[in-house]
Amino acid sequence: MFSLSNTVQPQVTVPLSHLINAFHSPKNTSVSVSASVSQNQHRDVVSEHEAPSSEPILNLRDLGLSELKIGQIDQLVDSLLPGICKDKNVSSHWHTSHVSAQSFFENKYGCLDIFSTLRSSCLYRQHSRTLKRICSDLQYWPVFIQSRGFKTLKSRTRRLQSTSERLAETQHTAPSFVKGFLLRDRGSDIESLDKLMKTKNIPEAHQDAFKTGFAEGFLKAQALTQKTNDSLRRTRLIVFILLVVGIYGLLKNPFLSVRFRTTTGLDSAVDPVQMKNVTFEHVKGVEEAKQELQEVVEFLKNPQKFTVLGGKLPKGILLVGPPGTGKTLLARAVAGEADVPFYYASGSEFDEMFVGVGASRIRNLFREAKANAPCVIFIDELDSVGGKRIESPMHPYSRQTINQLLAEMDGFKPNEGVIIIGATNFPEALDNALIRPGRFDMQVTVPRPDVKGRTEILKWYLNKIKFDQSVDPEIIARGTVGFSGAELENLVNQAALKAAVDGKEMVTMKELEFSKDKILMGPERRSVEIDNKNKTITAYHESGHAIIAYYTKDAMPINKATIMPRGPTLGHVSLLPENDRWNETRAQLLAQMDVSMGGRVAEELIFGADHITTGASSDFDNATKIAKQMVTKFGMSEKLGVMTYSDTGKLSPETQSAIEQEIRILLRDSYERAKHILKTHAKEHKNLAEALLTYETLDAKEIQIVLEGKKLDVR
Ligand SMILES: Nc1ncnc2c1ncn2[C@@H]1O[C@H](COP(=O)(O)OP(=O)(O)OP(=O)(O)O)[C@@H](O)[C@H]1O
Numbered sequence: 001m002f003s004l005s006n007t008v009q010p011q012v013t014v015p016l017s018h019l020i021n022a023f024h025s026p027k028n029t030s031v032s033v034s035a036s037v038s039q040n041q042h043r044d045v046v047s048e049h050e051a052p053s054s055e056p057i058l059n060l061r062d063l064g065l066s067e068l069k070i071g072q073i074d075q076l077v078d079s080l081l082p083g084i085c086k087d088k089n090v091s092s093h094w095h096t097s098h099v100s101a102q103s104f105f106e107n108k109y110g111c112l113d114i115f116s117t118l119r120s121s122c123l124y125r126q127h128s129r130t131l132k133r134i135c136s137d138l139q140y141w142p143v144f145i146q147s148r149g150f151k152t153l154k155s156r157t158r159r160l161q162s163t164s165e166r167l168a169e170t171q172h173t174a175p176s177f178v179k180g181f182l183l184r185d186r187g188s189d190i191e192s193l194d195k196l197m198k199t200k201n202i203p204e205a206h207q208d209a210f211k212t213g214f215a216e217g218f219l220k221a222q223a224l225t226q227k228t229n230d231s232l233r234r235t236r237l238i239v240f241i242l243l244v245v246g247i248y249g250l251l252k253n254p255f256l257s258v259r260f261r262t263t264t265g266l267d268s269a270v271d272p273v274q275m276k277n278v279t280f281e282h283v284k285g286v287e288e289a290k291q292e293l294q295e296v297v298e299f300l301k302n303p304q305k306f307t308v309l310g311g312k313l314p315k316g317i318l319l320v321g322p323p324g325t326g327k328t329l330l331a332r333a334v335a336g337e338a339d340v341p342f343y344y345a346s347g348s349e350f351d352e353m354f355v356g357v358g359a360s361r362i363r364n365l366f367r368e369a370k371a372n373a374p375c376v377i378f379i380d381e382l383d384s385v386g387g388k389r390i391e392s393p394m395h396p397y398s399r400q401t402i403n404q405l406l407a408e409m410d411g412f413k414p415n416e417g418v419i420i421i422g423a424t425n426f427p428e429a430l431d432n433a434l435i436r437p438g439r440f441d442m443q444v445t446v447p448r449p450d451v452k453g454r455t456e457i458l459k460w461y462l463n464k465i466k467f468d469q470s471v472d473p474e475i476i477a478r479g480t481v482g483f484s485g486a487e488l489e490n491l492v493n494q495a496a497l498k499a500a501v502d503g504k505e506m507v508t509m510k511e512l513e514f515s516k517d518k519i520l521m522g523p524e525r526r527s528v529e530i531d532n533k534n535k536t537i538t539a540y541h542e543s544g545h546a547i548i549a550y551y552t553k554d555a556m557p558i559n560k561a562t563i564m565p566r567g568p569t570l571g572h573v574s575l576l577p578e579n580d581r582w583n584e585t586r587a588q589l590l591a592q593m594d595v596s597m598g599g600r601v602a603e604e605l606i607f608g609a610d611h612i613t614t615g616a617s618s619d620f621d622n623a624t625k626i627a628k629q630m631v632t633k634f635g636m637s638e639k640l641g642v643m644t645y646s647d648t649g650k651l652s653p654e655t656q657s658a659i660e661q662e663i664r665i666l667l668r669d670s671y672e673r674a675k676h677i678l679k680t681h682a683k684e685h686k687n688l689a690e691a692l693l694t695y696e697t698l699d700a701k702e703i704q705i706v707l708e709g710k711k712l713d714v715r
Pocket residue numbers: 282283284285286321322323324325326327328329330380423424425457484485486487489
């Protein structure tokens with residue numbers, strides 16, 4: 001408690017506390033002082049006036065000052081605290097309340113008030129004269145300073161008036177470290193309290209109690225204010241810390257959103273992924289693309305080989321192709337083959353609503369990549385960052401981002417070892433500046449796989465599951481024209497799931513066909529109750545298509561016929577081209593039209609003109625589309641000649657009607673051909689329809705058996 005500040009001499013603090021300990025020690029006094037001050041408050045007040053006067057000797061063994069006389073204590077205190085024992089003309093208006101002094105002090109300073117203890121001890125009573133003097137001098141000590149709490153408006157004014165007087169007064173009466181305390185409004189508070197007591201006419205006998213009560217109330221209020229202040233201070237500190245952390249975060253990263261997104265965006269870009277496990281082996285059906293990228297792999301493996309000859313490799317390679325064709329996989333394979341780090345970033349990550357964020361991400365990405373060259377940076381969906389630099393409210397800062405990308409691409413030398421691979425589904429949407437030489441100057445097309453590619457991809461994914469030996473991936477490949485690698489992977493996966501659901505041990509053709517139809521036409525609708533009449537109509541309609549396909553020379557071979565409802569259809573016949581058709585002949589187009597007509601012709605022949613259904617509408621759509629293209633696009637109409645008619649709306653009415661006329665003739669002829677075939681093969685038509693009603697689905701072989709007039713094995 002005495003170590004209030006550094007100005008306090010250690011010699012002063014230690015002896016005084018020892019002194020009090022010594023006073024308190026039972027050995028040192030002949031009278032027991034075991035009762036605590038608080039327990040004996042009243043007794044203390046009383047005994048103060050009737051202190052017995054025996055044993056004037058102090059036993060200060062603890063101080064190493066044994067057998068000290070009272071007069072010597074004076075000297076001791078005087079030497080330790082010079083001036084404190086001297087008589088001063090300080091008139092204290094304050095009447096000491098020993099009842100509450102202790103609790104004042106403890107509440108306020110959190111430690112024992114040794115002076116109060118001193119006053120309440122029997123030693124004080126025994127040697128009252130000397131100790132009283134010490135204690136009254138010590139009234140200047142913080143012990144009584146809590147009196148400042150008696151604040152009134154008047155005391156405040158008084159205080160202002162008397163500040164200078166008190167300053168002078170305190171300067172020569174107290175040690176310097178106490179001055180701070182003394183300067184606080186002791187005098188004015190004492191005055192105001194005195195005044196209060198006078199105005200309230202408090203009798204002399206109750207004045208002590210009054211002061212005590214007042215002081216206790218004040219202390220409680222003080223403690224409350226202290227608490228509030230503390231919590232306020234704490235809140236301010238927390239807010240301050242948060243503010244500092246926030247500012248730091250902002251400085252480190254201009255936008256905090258960057259940090260939040262790092263796990264999905266920037267971090268994945270900045271943390272390279274080593275692609276050792278992905279090689280060209282994993283990418284099937286895109287042989288040309290692989291060949292073109294092979295030289296990039298060579299460059300990454302051995303950049304010096306290229307620099308020696310002075311050749312420049314493209315900085316950027318643009319992979320162009322529909323979704324799911326393996327562009328990302330190819331880029332990974334390039335990094336994997338060359339065994340270099342792979343930085344992945346998606347263009348949409350750079351597309352930000354906030355100014356500068358996209359640009360700063362690009363900067364970060366390139367900085368990291370350059371530090372780890374040779375490496376591959378892959379930017380997926382390049383069109384979303386490198387699209388034409390138009391200002392749009394949706395992408396307000398795209399211009400800045402793309403400029404940054406251009407700057408970064410210009411910023412490193414071609415042979416620095418960083419290869420940027422961009423991927424896009426819409427190369428037309430890219431900014432021209434991005435595809436000029438020196439940037440993405442090499443384009444590699446990644447098309448949808450052809451039948452050979454699809455077979456390879458199917459085999460690759462089939463090898464990852466258990467499949468029956470009877471499975472022919474080529475048949476599935478033939479029936480999945482236009483499927484991308486990702487779709488084929490999904491097909492195999494769905495077949496595996498179906499086999500698992502059906503409790504089969506391995507995947508068979510049936511599951512593969514099932515999942516193919518599901519992807520092409522939507523899920524089966526087994527729960528749909530279709531009445532026999534509708535089933536019969538569907539069976540004849542579908543077998544009508546099948547008969548035309550079977551007996552028309554240029555039609556595609558039949559793969560399957562079914563009357564199982566699926567998606568929006570009640571049944572369908574699927575045809576398989578032997579190969580992907582790059583070109584189609586006039587005969588093939590006419591055959592396709594005839595097959596489409598087969599459904600309606602069958603309905604009409606079997607059920608009569610009045611019972612034809614709406615079920616043929618999509619067949620007509622298909623046939624009309626082919627006929628229209630033959631006339632307006634393919635130059636296959638004698639009457640309209642070898643000419644294209646792109647915008648039929650702008651044509652003269654005569655030409656328009658001529659086109660319509662030609663289309664109509666083509667369709668009518670097709671209808672007649674189909675009718676002829678079905679009339680000719682009425683028996684086969686009937687057999688096939690009945691077989692479909694019995695078996696629901698027939699594959700190519702079964703259809704052939706039925707049409708050859710043989711009996712089907714009972715399944
Ligand atoms: N040619 C392929 N060979 C093997 N697997 C392929 C092939 N193409 C696609 N896949 C499979 O499909 C998944 C998706 O392909 P990927 O992400 O590479 O396509 P993408 O062309 O990058 O598509 P997007 O344009 O939508 O980003 C691959 O992870 C892979 O499993």
